[in-house]
Amino acid sequence: MSLTWPVIALTAPTTQSNKRYSFKRNGISYHGFEHTATGSKLQFVSNSGICETTPGVNQHSGYISVGKDIKMWFWFFEARQNPSTAPLAAWFGGGPGTASALIHGPCKFEGNSSRTTPINNTFSLNNYANMLYIDQPIGAGFSYGNVSINSTVNAAPFVWKFIQAFYSSFPKYKSRDFGIFTESYGGHFGPQFAKHILDQNEANTGEPINLVALGINNGWFDAAVQIPSYVTFSYINTYRPLIQRKQYDALMGAAMTTCVPALEQCSISGTDADCVNANTTCYTLIEDPIYQSVYFNSYDVREGFDEAGPLNSQNDRYLKSPEVMAKLGAQIPFESFSVDVFYNFSATGDIQRSFLSTLSEVVSAGVTTLIWSGDADWKCNWFGNLDVADLIQYPGQYEFTNKALMPYTIKGKEAGTYKSQKNLSFLRVYDAGHAVHWYQPELALQVFMQTMKMEPVQST
Template identity: 55%
Template sequence: MHISVSSTALGLSAIFVALAAALPGSSAHLDKRYTEQRNGISYNVFEHAGTGAKLSFVNNSGICETTSGVNQYSGYISVGSDMNMFFWFFEARENPTTAPLAAWFNGGPGCSSMIGLFQENGPCQFYNGSSTPSLNPYSFNNFANMLYIDQPVGVGFSYGNDTVDSTVSAAPQVWALLQSFYAQFPQYESRDFGIFSESYGGHYGPEFASYIQQQNADISASNTSGEHINLVAVGINNGWFDSKMQYKAYIDYSANNSYNQILSPSQYSKYMNTYESDCAPAVDDCYSSGSGDSCSSAQDTCSLYIEEAIIQSGDFDPYDVRQPSDDPYPPSQYSSYLADKSVQDAIGAQSQYQECPNDAYQKFSKTGDNTRSFLATLSDVVQSGVTVLVWAGDADWICNYMGVLAVANSVSFDGSDDFKAKELQPYTVNGKETGKYKTVNNLTYLQVYAAGHEVPYYQPETALQVFIQTMQKKGISST
């Protein structure tokens, strides 16, 4: 059931009444809606009787999105006992009552999605060294209603009991958050939904999509309760999907990229020998055994002898090889902005901002999650018919385009042979070539020129066009 409401047109109490009426099988006396003060912040609270979830949020904070008439909500959704996951939602700037819904997840593992919001594709960015943000004309919410999620708990502004130690254990909490979001905002139920992510999103994207599909099947079979999520698109830029292919790509890219020759021919041979003798066998052991110890050991081996060794061998930023190692890019003024108490209060934050806390990363490392391949899961998602885009900025080293292309060429689906054999062709935006790509059926690969790890920061116009085309459930095409 759909209901379109605007907090600028209706009082908050009227919104709550309308939403209560829209919830299938619910009545006002079962769900609870009230306001509460917490540490000086006034929250609108929704307790969903069906799931026991609690959603506490502030509306229209005036932070970041200042376009007239565009609503925003930020705050917390409980995904378990003392598990408070921070979200920030922005309506679409155009046609919000009919626009699709998309969720953005940054990687890490254990990095905040505020990175994507403020540095990449959100409604505002920090331009020309400014300490305050300005509107981003290429924001993804130009087209879609956007939901930015800090996960797992303990990352960004999320706080509380963190039980997540792997991609697989993260997925149910993300699904629970989405279910709570739909319960509070049922007008977004049945809208087309997309997952967009980067970096460790090569793990997150396929697994979150697969878990949603599994839950949808269980809901259809009456094996579980919840809202069916109409997943139509998955987009992952500079993703970490498969260790065996992508550790090798570190060596290939370091010797053969067009920006910065990091390895000489003799160094290339040395590292390739190390890869074959130490890294690849360790990864194979992880893949065959699946044990946490073997996968964690493989990560240690490949990181020490390949990843860290190459990084330390040259003066370059692994997220943009055109930059020196002591000048990471893009600039990070946004983190200082989010440390401001007045900003935190305005958006309903209850904890100090942590961009990429080490605790979350270490939990994933101990289970060897980094080494595990999500290629098979990605293949299943593609085979299911969801529109999938894997893309990469070609100045990024850490999840470089050579490795991402190797992964794309290895996806198993009905069009696999045609995809692998197909040549790349120019991709243009308003007649300007900004990359090269190929599409077969519902799978697309795109290499973006002159872009580092955070592609939308470097090529915002290209990123927005690619996002829109993918959310429209079609392969990308030049304009």
């Protein structure tokens, strides 16, 4: 495949020590840190008063340089409980090109309310863990720089270097259990970022990262497995049929005779041209005819349901406010979704490349892994996510694949179905669209905690 690989390496040790300093910009106080070993620089503000308002809970936001003139944005929230011993987890938006902010952090907007500032999120993930929200690839969110990242493999070294620099500036988190959580295109990002970390640990490169957990909701892992599920879900989902039996037969026939073979050719040759061709072929034969057959929200098929929350314009307006940007230390306007990043990935056929084998390596390495899905989402639906989970090759695969789904309850109320075997769990979440955390925040916090504790998901 003709992908551009970034050159990211640790520089040779020097006798110089790391440097900490403070400065002011536009009346805002900044902390600075220069890390000798990686050549990374951090510039951030502390306790801005934006989003996290819980007394005594610290936050930091700003940039870490991960290359010359390449600035990756982070927003860190200390755990609300036991921050000195709580684990560390990172959240990555999907896309590719989606920002990470304000999906399930310490604050939230509620639907179409007229509020101009967010309210406290009772079920924020930092109730349990120290949380890092990272905007990547460069161009997403507040991140910016002179590099054009065009693939998942290309993006992973930048994330690893980011964590190295973060550890150097905040060394008390080095020894903590570390988890990666993501959604949607995170079905690519999560497995590859996790594998890159494991590979660097094995090579004794940099500071070891104690990766213990990987959680991916409504993920896009493998097009050849998941595109046929578009047809299945459209015909038999719980909420509303999108196609009739005659359409189902025609579309499934096209999927198996033309779309899937094109995707298999992408996997065999690995060329950009074959993978881009597979994307065009499958969209033309499968996705577009379904879109044309009936109006529906691909992220939540429930008719008349208001999905303003996860994607609402309130987030954008708030984070683009000059006052908020200044307090956070942001240097460019916020981009909730970068079209440029998306097209960079599309041009290399990255969207149609499979990360199922990479995911299998991560699960086989013993990382506690949760694959979970809101069952009203069409785009990365639960049928396809279950098919992917059943195909993960690891020591418990046979038992996992042959297990039936069981009711999953929270406080005794059924909220989904699940199955677990060894370190792999699958969970279907009722009454939730693409951004599960927004629809079912209490359940999301429960399964997040269970996964970070290296436990299988289990009812309460």
